[in-house]
Amino acid sequence: MSLRRLYRSIPKAKRICSYHRCQKPILRNIDQDKGGHIYHHGCLMAAQDERYKCLNCFALFDATEAALSDQFSDHIEVVCPHCGSINLRPWRPATNNILVTQASYDMIRNRHGLGSACLTIGEIKR
Ligand SMILES: [Zn+2]
Numbered sequence: 777m778s779l780r781r782l783y784r785s786i787p788k789a790k791r792i793c794s795y796h797r798c799q800k801p802i803l804r805n806i807d808q809d810k811g812g813h814i815y816h817h818g819c820l821m822a823a824q825d826e827r828y829k830c831l832n833c834f835a836l837f838d839a840t841e842a843a844l845s846d847q848f849s850d851h852i853e854v855v856c857p858h859c860g861s862i863n864l865r866p867w868r869p870a871t872n873n874i875l876v877t878q879a880s881y882d883m884i885r886n887r888h889g890l891g892s893a894c895l896t897i898g899e900i901k902r
Pocket residue numbers: 793794795798799800815816819
């Protein structure tokens with residue numbers, strides 16, 4: 777399926793990138809997220825990579841799922857899509873902090889013995 781049809785179906789004036797850091801007309805490299813919002817391809821990649829945690833309702837979401845608003849300031853701000861809060865914090869998965877489920881803990885223990893499971897896994901999440 778081609779995204780080229782978007783150039784025809786959306787008038788140029790409305791063909792604005794949905795990424796809150798961009799908001800520029802899309803003349804080439806148009807792309808679309810699962811919600812049907814349009815982006816420059818590079819902006820969509822960046823938006824999917826840009827994660828937020830809401831400090832009000834603790835939802836996690838990325839910039840493609842975020843609501844945008846300009847009612848709090850003179851520039852577009854990211855708003856929690858669940859509760860409408862602007863009290864957000866950029867969120868990165870803690871890659872060096874291994875979260876292990878009970879199932880994979882049992883698997884490692886059965887395979888390598890309890891001692892090595894304890895050495896391998898710093899923290900068990902039940
Ligand atoms: Zn863009």
